[in-house]
Amino acid sequence: MVSGLINENPTVYERKERRVRTDSTNTDEDIRDPEHPYSLEQLKVLTEDSVEVDDFKSYVRVTFTPTVEHCSMATIIGLSVRVKLMRSLPPRYKIDIRVAPGSHATEAALNKQLNDKERVAAALENPNLVEMVDECLSPSFE
Incomplete structure (x- = not known):
């Protein structure tokens, strides 16, 4: 991972029990933190409540909360969340990735960057x- 950690000792939470999936999509649904x-x-950056899906409108919004404000x-x-969704969902879905309000010092700039098609394509x-994104999306061997 990355040296010079921003949050050296994050709080780690228990994983929630998941529903059993009946389709044949990737079974490793975790996205790993780039630093830990x-x-x-496990870091409560993402929760079930932070994901909104409207299948009728083909819309997904994910709101994530970084572990530290900076x-x-x-x-x-x-970007990892966006790529995971782009690889998992049909192309008809509009994906909206947001930082939770008040959870990051540059919230507005991040939201703009994560939802700008040209910036995402360039990244x-x-x-x-x-x-880095592929490392976050690679299966873990716990």
Whole structure:
């Protein structure tokens, strides 16, 4: 992962029991934190309540809460969530990724960056960013 951690000792929570899935999609649904060997769920960066899905309108909104207000990895976290959804959902879905209100020092800039198609496309052309995102999305072997 990354050296020089922003939040060296994050609070780690129990994983929630999940419903059994009946389809054949990827069974490892966790997205790992870019700095720690924990999932975003274990760090309460993401919760079930932070995901809104409107199948009728083909709309998904994910609101995440970084562990610290000045988290430098917030962009990577948001990009990882977006890429996971882009790979998992049909292309008809509009994906909206947001930082929880009041949870980050540059909330407005992050929200704009994470939802701008050109900025996201440019980020996904950067091999270093793609490598970080892929690491966050790779299966864990717990």
